[in-house]
Amino acid sequence: MTTEQQANRPVPTLEDVAALAGVSRATVSRVVNGSPKVTPEVVETVTAAIAQLNYVPNRAARSLATRRTQVIALVVPESTARVFADPFFASIVQGVALYLADTDYTLNMLIASETHPDKTRRYLMSGNADGALVVSHHSGDHSYAHLGHSLPIVFGGRPLNKSKPGSYFVDVDNVAAAERATLHLIHQGRRSIATIAGPQDMPPGVDRLAGWRKAMAAHGLDQSLVEFGDFAPQSGTEAMRRLLERGVPIDALFAANDQMAGGAYSAILEAGLSIPDDIAVVGFDDDYYAMTTAPPLTTVHQPSVRLGATMAEVLVKRIAGEPVDHVTILPAELVIRQST
Amino acid sequence: MTTEQQANRPVPTLEDVAALAGVSRATVSRVVNGSPKVTPEVVETVTAAIAQLNYVPNRAARSLATRRTQVIALVVPESTARVFADPFFASIVQGVALYLADTDYTLNMLIASETHPDKTRRYLMSGNADGALVVSHHSGDHSYAHLGHSLPIVFGGRPLNKSKPGSYFVDVDNVAAAERATLHLIHQGRRSIATIAGPQDMPPGVDRLAGWRKAMAAHGLDQSLVEFGDFAPQSGTEAMRRLLERGVPIDALFAANDQMAGGAYSAILEAGLSIPDDIAVVGFDDDYYAMTTAPPLTTVHQPSVRLGATMAEVLVKRIAGEPVDHVTILPAELVIRQST
DNA sequence: CTGAAAGCGCTAACAC
DNA sequence: GTGTTAGCGCTTTCAG
Numbered sequence: 209m210t211t212e213q214q215a216n217r218p219v220p221t222l223e224d225v226a227a228l229a230g231v232s233r234a235t236v237s238r239v240v241n242g243s244p245k246v247t248p249e250v251v252e253t254v255t256a257a258i259a260q261l262n263y264v265p266n267r268a269a270r271s272l273a274t275r276r277t278q279v280i281a282l283v284v285p286e287s288t289a290r291v292f293a294d295p296f297f298a299s300i301v302q303g304v305a306l307y308l309a310d311t312d313y314t315l316n317m318l319i320a321s322e323t324h325p326d327k328t329r330r331y332l333m334s335g336n337a338d339g340a341l342v343v344s345h346h347s348g349d350h351s352y353a354h355l356g357h358s359l360p361i362v363f364g365g366r367p368l369n370k371s372k373p374g375s376y377f378v379d380v381d382n383v384a385a386a387e388r389a390t391l392h393l394i395h396q397g398r399r400s401i402a403t404i405a406g407p408q409d410m411p412p413g414v415d416r417l418a419g420w421r422k423a424m425a426a427h428g429l430d431q432s433l434v435e436f437g438d439f440a441p442q443s444g445t446e447a448m449r450r451l452l453e454r455g456v457p458i459d460a461l462f463a464a465n466d467q468m469a470g471g472a473y474s475a476i477l478e479a480g481l482s483i484p485d486d487i488a489v490v491g492f493d494d495d496y497y498a499m500t501t502a503p504p505l506t507t508v509h510q511p512s513v514r515l516g517a518t519m520a521e522v523l524v525k526r527i528a529g530e531p532v533d534h535v536t537i538l539p540a541e542l543v544i545r546q547s548t
Numbered sequence: 549m550t551t552e553q554q555a556n557r558p559v560p561t562l563e564d565v566a567a568l569a570g571v572s573r574a575t576v577s578r579v580v581n582g583s584p585k586v587t588p589e590v591v592e593t594v595t596a597a598i599a600q601l602n603y604v605p606n607r608a609a610r611s612l613a614t615r616r617t618q619v620i621a622l623v624v625p626e627s628t629a630r631v632f633a634d635p636f637f638a639s640i641v642q643g644v645a646l647y648l649a650d651t652d653y654t655l656n657m658l659i660a661s662e663t664h665p666d667k668t669r670r671y672l673m674s675g676n677a678d679g680a681l682v683v684s685h686h687s688g689d690h691s692y693a694h695l696g697h698s699l700p701i702v703f704g705g706r707p708l709n710k711s712k713p714g715s716y717f718v719d720v721d722n723v724a725a726a727e728r729a730t731l732h733l734i735h736q737g738r739r740s741i742a743t744i745a746g747p748q749d750m751p752p753g754v755d756r757l758a759g760w761r762k763a764m765a766a767h768g769l770d771q772s773l774v775e776f777g778d779f780a781p782q783s784g785t786e787a788m789r790r791l792l793e794r795g796v797p798i799d800a801l802f803a804a805n806d807q808m809a810g811g812a813y814s815a816i817l818e819a820g821l822s823i824p825d826d827i828a829v830v831g832f833d834d835d836y837y838a839m840t841t842a843p844p845l846t847t848v849h850q851p852s853v854r855l856g857a858t859m860a861e862v863l864v865k866r867i868a869g870e871p872v873d874h875v876t877i878l879p880a881e882l883v884i885r886q887s888t
Numbered sequence: 889c890t891g892a893a894a895g896c897g898c899t900a901a902c903a904c
Numbered sequence: 905g906t907g908t909t910a911g912c913g914c915t916t917t918c919a920g
Contacts, residue, residue: 221897231906232906232908233899233907234899234907234909238899238905240898245905264670264673267608267676268607268612268898269897270898270899271898272897272914273897273899273912284645298637309658309661314656315658317655319649335559441839499781500781500841561913572890572892573913574915577914578915585890587889587890606913609896610913611896611914612912614916
C-alpha cells in the first residue's frame with residue numbers, strides 16, 4: 209500500500225485526486241475515462257480536484273493496465289527520409305500529427321534502417337504501438353505488409369502489386385488527376401501532346417502514364433510521344449531532348465512530376481522554343497519547382513497534408529474496430545498557372 | 549501471482565524468459581539491463597532464452613518501474629509546421645530520428661497548437677517525456693524556455709534574446725557563414741556588394757546581416773547597400789528592385805536566404821542584367837531554390853541533418869547527467885555554383 | 889551473485 | 905453508483 213506522501217510529490221497521482229475528492233481511486237478513474245455511471249455531483253467534485261491538482265494521468269501506468277499504448281508509429285524507410293528535399297513527406301507528417309493532436313494518440317516517428325529492418329519490425333511487433341503508418345514516397349513498397357497480421361497498418365500510396373489483398377492504404381487518384389491534366393491541354397487546343405513518364409516500377413509512374421493515355425485515347429490522339437524519366441530534374445531535361453529530337457512537332461507536354469517538368473523547361477528553352485506559346489507544360493505534385501520556374505507551372509496539387517490526416521484517421525478507426533474500406537482514394541486538383 | 553500461461557501468449561514476458569532459463573525474474577532483468585554482477589554463464593543461458601523467445605521488454609512496464617519514459621519529444625510550433633515548403637525542418641527531424649535510432653529513446657512528434665499552448669506544456673510537464681527538443685525555424689522563439697526547469701530542453705536556433713541564460717541550444721554559425729559568403733564575393737573582385745537582409749526580429753536575419761557587415765568592414769567597403777525582405781521570394785524581387793533603383797552600380801548581392809536570392813534573380817533579369825557577369829549572387833540555406841535557379845546559386849549549405857542529430861545528442865547527454873555546453877555552434881559551408 | 893517481495897500508477901472485474 | 909481487490913510487466917531494495 210502506498211503511504212501518503214503527496215505533499216511534495218512533483219506529479220500528482222490518481223490517488224492524490226481520490227484523497228482530495230474523498231472518493232476511491234476507481235471512481236476517479238471512471239471520471240477520467242468518462243464512464244457514464246458516476247453521479248453528476250461526484251463527477252463535479254472529482255473534476256474540481258483534478259483541476260486543482262493539475263492532474264494528468266500517467267501514460268505508462270495506464271498503458272500497462274489496459275495493454276494499449278495509445279501510440280501510433282510512423283515508419284519512414286531510411287531511403288525515403290534521405291530524400292529530405294521532398295516537401296511531400298514533411299506534409300504527410302504534418303497531416304498525421306495534426307490529426308492525432310485531437311485524439312489520445314501520440315506520434316512515434318521511426319526511421320526504418322534498411323540494414324537492420326528487424327529492429328523496426330521487432331519494435332512494432334512487441335506491443336510498442338497500437339498501430340503503424342508506413343510511408344514510402346513513390347515506391348509503393350509494402351514490405352511491412354506481413355506485419356499487418358500482428359498490428360493494424362495503413363500505407364500511404366497503393367502497393368505496387370495490386371493483387372495484395374488485405375492491406376489498407378490511402379492514395380491519391382493519380383490516374384484521374386493525370387487524365388484531368390491532359391484534358392486541360394486538349395481543351396486548350398493542343399493536339400500533339402507528349403509525356404515524360406515516371407519509372408514504371410513505381411505506382412505513381414504507372415498511374416500517371418495511364419491517366420495520360422486515357423485522355424489521349426478518349427480524343428483519338430496519338431500516344432507515341434512517350435519518354436521515361438526517374439522523377440529527377442536531369443532526367444526530365446534528357447527525356448525532353450529525346451522527344452524534341454524525334455522531329456515530330458510537339459505543342460504540349462505532361463510531365464509525371466514537377467521536377468521533371470522543370471528539367472524539361474531547360475531543354476525546351478535551349479531548343480529556342482517558348483512556354484507556353486510553342487509548348488504548353490503541365491507537371492504533377494505542386495512542389496517547390498512549380499512555383500519557382502518561369503513561367504510558373506500548371507500542375508496537379510498533391511493533397512499531402514490531407515493524405516497524412518486521412519491515413520491517421522483510417523488507422524485510428526481500424527484500431528477502434530470501426531469498419532473502414534481497405535482502399536481510400538483522395539482526389540487531386542489541377543492548379544492552373546502560366547505554363548499552359 | 550501470475551499463473552503460467554505463456555503457451556499461447558502473443559508476446560513473451562520477462563517471466564517467461566525466467567522460467568525457460570530457470571532463474572528468477574530479477575536475474576533476467578539484470579541481464580537485460582547489463583548489470584555487471586551476473587555470472588557469465590547465467591548471462592549466456594538467459595541470453596539464449598531471450599533469443600529463443602524473441603523477447604522484447606515492455607516499455608510501459610519498464611517506464612512505470614523506473615519512472616523514466618525513454619521518450620524524447622520533438623515540439624514543432626504549428627506555424628513552423630505549416631511551412632511545409634521548408635525542407636530545413638524535414639532534415640532536422642531526419643537528423644534527430646537517425647541519432648535516436650541508435651539509442652534507447654523513442655521520438656515523439658508534437659505539433660504545438662498555438663491556440664492551445666497549454667496542451668503541449670502539460671503533456672511535457674506530466675512526465676510523458678524525458679526531454680524535449682524545440683524547433684522553430686528562423687523565429688528564435690524560446691517560449692518553452694520556462695519549462696526548462698521541469699524538463700531538459702534543447703532548442704534549435706539561438707534565442708532572439710541573447711540574455712536568456714540557462715537555456716541550451718544548438719545553432720548554425722550564421723555570422724561566420726555570411727561573412728565567408730561575402731568574402732567569397734570580395735575575393736572575386738566584387739566591390740559594390742549589396743545585401744538583402746532578413747527580418748531583424750529573427751536571429752538568422754540579424755546574424756547574417758552582421759556577417760555581411762563584418763566582411764565589408766574588414767575590407768573598408770561601403771555598407772549602405774542594404775534592403776530588407778521577409779525571407780519570401782517576392783520580397784527578394786522587391787528589395788532588389790529598390791536596390792537597383794538607387795542608381796548606384798552594384799556588382800554583387802548577398803541575400804540572406806535562397807528564396808530571396810531567387811526573387812532577386814527576377815529583378816536582375818528584368819533590368820537586363822546578367823548573372824554572374826553583371827551581378828554575382830550568393831544565397832543562404834542551400835534549399836530547392838539554389839539548385840533550381842538558372843544559373844545555379846552559390847550559397848551557404850545548412851547542416852540541417854547534423855543540426856537535428858546534434859540537438860538530440862546534447863539532449864541525451866543532458867538527460868544522462870553528462871556535462872554539456874549550453875551553446876553548440878555548427879559551422880556551415882559555402883557551396884560554390886554558377887552564380888558567382 | 890541470486891532470489892523474494894514490494895511496489896511504479898492505473899484499470900477492471902467483482903462485490904456491496 | 906462506488907469501493908475493494910487484483911494484477912498489467914518490470915525494477916529494485918533487501919536478505920541470503
